[in-house]
Amino acid sequence: MKLDAIDITLQGCAKHYPNGHRALQPTDLSIGAGETLVLLGPSGCGKTTMLRLIAGLESPDAGGRILFGSDDVTRRSIEHRQVGMVFQNYALFPNMSVRQNIAYGLRIRKAPAAEIKRSVDELLALTRLTDFADRSIAQLSGGQRQRVALARALAPQPRVLLLDEPLTALDTQLREHVRGEMDRLLRQLGVTTVYVTHDQAEAMALGDRIVVMSAGRIEQIGAPREIYHRPANLAVARFIGTISQIDGDWTEQGLLCRGGLLPAPAGTPPLRQFWLRPEDAIVVPPELAHLRGTVAQAVFLGERTRLSIAGLSNEPVTVDITGRFAPVVGDAIGIQIRPEAWQANLTYAEAA
Amino acid sequence: MKKFLTALQLVITLLMVLFLVVPVLMSMLAGVTDNYAHGWRSGLTLRWVQQVWELYHGAIGLSILIALATLAITLVVGVPAGYALSRSRNRLARWLEGLMVLPVAIPGLASALALLVMYGSLTAFRTSAWFIVVGHVIFTLPFMVRSVTAICLGCDLKTLEEGAASLGATFWQRFTTVVLPNIRPGILAGALTVVTLSIGEFNLTWMLHTPTTQTLPVGLADAYASMRLEIGSAYTLIFFVMIVPLLTVLQSVSKPTGQQRGQRTNRMKQDQTA
The missing domain is CATH 2.40.50.140 (Nucleic acid-binding proteins)
Incomplete structure (x- = not known):
């Protein structure tokens, strides 16, 4: 399976909430086509807000623009953005089986039954879930749920894949294993990916580039080695590794x-x-x-x-x-x- | 010592149960006794039950119709309201929630009086069964709304909906494919509470009823007040036969076990393949 890659541009995107809290300072960001970009920072740094802006779950303050390729999606809500999203707690539908969860996006688009079946079977194989296709979500382990969430997000061929701390719910041993699998899968798919995490090891292992954030601002953008060995300032150095x-x-x-x-x-x-x-x-x-x-x-x-x-x-x-x-x-x-x-x-x- | 305490606990519990259940059983027994003054040795009969049925089957039928109408309205109003309240947890939402529970807290007589003062002059409305339905809706709506709100919050519906939206589902598609199936146990529990409360409601109904709109509990009061004891007791018997199965179902759906959840998903699978 191979997905089309597009680039994503954020122009002057800020976000503040009615209670006055400023979650994100005005931010410009370019994400290359097919790139895996990791948003890294402590909780409350604005990384999840940024992801939700790209997803369309939040809209930026006036003046901000979000472009998928040359397509301005700023005013479009999430259901019309064609994004694939994996949530921290996976948000799998408990009323559906594994197969039905993965098929959901295609079923909503009223794809022909034969196409749904072919596509779901392919994703089940890709995520090694074929044997679990008819299980209910409650019967799955954490790692299996994570794979279902990923397969479900990929099924409608999203233009961008958005991952919100997808490994946080797993235990340490499993996390490293799933991280390896995910890296392999993301490279194989070639889809533009935005990945939110607070775990620097995860960020280094998966990111083509890492965006280090703190207090609603971008501190540094760079390749993992660059961030680690040439941090822009002490705040970045302190957050990435021990010093x-x-x-x-x-x-x-x-x-x-x-x-x-x-x-x-x-x-x-x-x-x-x-x-x-x-x-x-x-x-x-x-x-x-x-x-x-x-x-x-x-x-x-x-x-x-x-x-x-x-x-x-x-x-x-x-x-x-x-x-x-x-x-x-x-x-x-x-x-x-x-x-x-x-x-x-x-x-x-x-x-x- | 521990054994003794367990035994003591059992005995006390049994005594309590007897204290509560024996009068009910005696009453039901009285309903099939030929002459209660002479005790059940006078013989058992279904005569009284038959008489009650002849005198009050209209009230019984009306009670069921009113309960169903009340259920329909609380479903149409209460499910969206409960869902909306779970979505907005601001001050207004909490205030509305409190306001809604008010009719449960204040005596039914007071709510009924308010309805009479307000709509008593609209004769056609006041003399129809719909007048009682309105009273029942006011009284039962909070139970439906609460039940739905609780399950919406309990199953993290917001994230599930965001998941569905990210896959392209519009509001109505999300509501029918994700929201409703996942809050179904809450709706079911709410529905059974509404029906049970509506069938048993007396306070408010007694104030609102007219000779042509007599419900089951109002008829019961009438029978107690103006008929032989055996007739009143036979009435109780009929009431029990109607309400106990409802309560049993209510009990089993409001505490879904893992097995039942499994059955539910299986059923759904069959629905979708069918």
Whole structure:
């Protein structure tokens, strides 16, 4: 199955509610044809409002425009926008079987019975639900319901697929598995997809581009690697992944902090703190290290060990190590900083 | 000790049930006793039941017609109203909800008096059974509306409708294919409550009735007041035979079990393949 891809444009779309709450600041956004765009942010950041604007479940404040290709859909309600939507709680119809749920959109369009059957059978196979076609929704597991919701949204061949936290209702183990399946399916379909989530791992795994939002505004738009390694500002960096602050005083050679001197590359402007991702530190013997501290906490997570190191700065610094090295609390430890980590710090300094 | 407490509980419950049920049974027994003054040893007979039927079958028929008319109106008005109230949870909606329950809270006599003051001079209306139907609708409507509102909120109808809308369904398509099938248990429970309340309503009906518009409970009062005890008791018997099956159905549909839900979906599947 392959769907036509169109691009989507939002122009000056804002949303405020009668009670005065401003859910979305005026926003411009272009979504490429066939792209999977992830709206990422904490709850209340406006990501769901944006999705509902694209869906047609909400309309933008005066002046906002929404275009599907060259087709202005701003004034059109959801039933005439030809979108496919998967809701957080799936919103499956409990009065219908799996097959009837998937067939619903085609039945509403009065498609011929033979076409409905062919199309539903194809989707059942695609989502591996053929054996469950005649079950009622109450008899399905969470993962199966999620697949029914996706198949139901795809059946009428939507112009855009809108997913509102589609994996949140699943347990952790299943979530990762379904995420993989979904990625495969979205790429196969080639349909323009807008995906809302608060889970950064989900965003990175599925998004061609990620839109990081907070307080009704877009903070940054970029490919997952770009967002992670070159965050536009500290707010984005803090939201995507873990980050620790190392405070100190600026000297000719670099940043002088409690754990030692952190040498800076030539030409670095004066900084008063350094922001460190857990994976940007390398653990070395203390006598060879730039920075020295003691292990305050060590959490073994299987593929890595997360250390919390005291004595480097005012607050403990989080560092990840891989391999079989197993430090215990109280051990003296030394770290070096990967040179690439400076790049992001220059961006933060500029943005501040 | 625990056993003893359970036994005690059982005994107390049974005594309570006996306390409530025995008078009813005695009354029904009196309705088939030849001469109650001499006790049931005087012999059993269906004479009184037959007499009641001859005297009051008009009232019984009228009660059923009034209940059905009341049901029809509460369905047409109450289902959309309950649905609308579930959609808008603002202050006006809550205020309307409270206002609607008022006729249940104030005595039926007062509602009836208000109706008489307002429409008493419209003779044709006042002497027709429709006058009683209006009273019953005022009294039973909140039960239908509440039942529908509760189920609309309970099954997260708003999201289901958004789902249907995203698939291209217009308001009427959503209403018939998603809303109605999913709130059916609530409508059914509301309908049975309305019918049961309408058939048993006395307060308001007694004030509103005329000699030609006598309902079942009004006839019952008439029989108690002016006939032999055996006739009044036979009347009770007939009343029970009518109302108990209704109550039984009411009980079973207002608490749908998983199995019944399954049966419902199966039925629907058959409907759609048929």
